[in-house]
Amino acid sequence: MSDLLFRTDLLGEFDRLQQQMSSLFAGFPASLRATRSEIFPPVNIGSTDDSVEIVAFAPGLDPASIDVSIDKGVLTISGERKPDAPEAADGVRVYASERFMGAFRRVVELPQHADPDKVDARYANGCLTISIGRSEASKPRAITVQ
DSSP states (O other): OOSOOOSSOHHHHHHHHHHHHHHHTTTSOSSGGGSOOOSOSOEEEEEOSSEEEEEEEOTTOOGGGOEEEEETTEEEEEEEEOOOSOOGGGTOOOOOOOSOOEEEEEEEEOOTTEEEEEEEEEEETTEEEEEEEEOGGGSOOOOOOO
16 A cells, blocks of 8 residues: 555646646647747847947848937837738739738847947848947956056
8 A cells, every 4th residue: 555645636636737737828829830920120139348249130121221229228120121922913822921021120228338329230131230339437457466
């Protein structure tokens, strides 16, 4: 005879837990392909000793249609991607579209050491690269011991 004694029905508890988990994730799609990416453009953010580097992946955009601004320590990237898929008038019926189209706005909070007066933005090969210089006071420096 086992020394373990369960005061409740263990399988019933697992069933209850499974129901709670199912209701918790009920709003999520069954697969990643079913999700629509609402965050556009995706960004990578990093830093060097001299700058904060932000790369936004935004292929197929006209650089003139991208707006970049900094206000109170917040970087904003906005613009619009025009549809480039075949039109319904061409006799093509689109039944799946995974490429984001429409207006977008991406907001990134900058670190305190970023200097909004030292900004360089360039667009090449579908990537918007934004380099924001660091303030002089925040740059690492060597101190000579006497």
